Amino acid sequence: MQFSFTEHQTQLFTRFAELGRGVAANAERCDANREFDYHSWRRICDAGIWRLPVPVNLGGLGGSWADCVVAMEGVASTACDLGFLITMLASVGALRTILAEGTPEQKARWLEPMMRGAIGLTAMTEQSGGSDLARMRLAAEAEGDVWRLCGRKVHITNAPIASLAMVAGRIPSLGEKRDITLFFLDLPAEGLSIGDLEDNLGMRTSPTADLIFDNVRVDETNIIGTAGAGLKLLYNTISFERALYGVIASGLIDSMANVALERTQKRYAFQRPLADFQFVQTRITDMKIWALVTRLLTYSAIDKVQSGADDASITCSAAKFLAGEHLLSASEHLVQLHGHLGFMRNSLSRQLRDAVGMRIAGGTSDIQRVNIFNQLSRLQKRHAEDLAIAAE
């Protein structure tokens, strides 16, 4: 396991951190207007971020997912815009799934648009509940040799701006518990409409909306992996995405710590800079510790996912948990350390509003605890069985 960057990765980090500054420059306007920053997206895609993990023979740069993660961390270190970063993250799932599970035809059809910057989405949540994925109802009914998708996905990141959709649904004819399937669709699609842009508390630079399926036609070529294998594929994608929340959070927290340090060195109270007071220092050191801990756990989680370690899922959930909790605490410190200035409508308070969403999107903090506990119990049971076999 190695956590230090190679020289190439250091260059990637620096290049993408520079592009992240462009995101920061537009963040206030985009937040106020509930707009997505297409200009920065274009620049980041043109710099080749989505080509990094794709092999050269498929049109990519032949790097690794670690390179792509480093580039994302670069953007996160300067962007000051969780919404924009979540739109990036929501595109990763589709790319990673097609790369790992797509047939040669599916790769030929969808990889190139994604590498060029087609925005993707992953649609799982339904009105029946986001935490309990097994309750999803969106279904594909057979009609000759095609299927018709009917149902509704809710609160989907990128729904108003995406051109590719990865959608989890059921094929009821396969029988319960074996029917969840992953469909990949080009947008717009006949029969598929997009709900109203949601008026969210934070992350307003990342649009969310419902997807309404009214007899949307799909066939074999739209299914990723095999019919009924969706849950397994989704958990792999979700695990990786959970770890990515950590990269985003650590980049954002690090930049918040720097802003707080600068402010408290310049601002005086009782004839001394605020930064001289230990209670103030404690808040800033907390922020730095949270950035470090989240980052290290995240890279460890990504390493475990890549190597297929037994505890990969636990570590990814732990990274997502820390990302959500630490980002929210750090943004609260940021606001607090700026006094009334932090309480006004500006980038400081926006980052606090944004951070509330990170504890919900991608599985809530409580659900990460549930995952960790369940996985831990499963591992313990398996360990006990292995010991019993060894003792026979």
Ligand SMILES: Cc1cc2nc3c(=O)[nH]c(=O)nc-3n(C[C@H](O)[C@H](O)[C@H](O)COP(=O)(O)OP(=O)(O)OC[C@H]3O[C@@H](n4cnc5c(N)ncnc54)[C@H](O)[C@@H]3O)c2cc1C
């Ligand atoms: C900014 C944002 C972007 C999003 N983007 C997407 C997207 O792109 N695609 C997508 O599919 N979804 C997306 N979502 C939806 C998100 O995944 C769900 O909101 C989330 O999984 C929670 O589901 P829910 O809202 O239905 O809450 P519920 O499932 O109703 O949960 C409500 C509360 O109950 C708690 N709870 C539920 N079960 C348990 C339990 N067993 N133990 C303890 N506590 C429990 C939860 O932690 C939560 O606090 C997004 C959400 C947000 C905020």
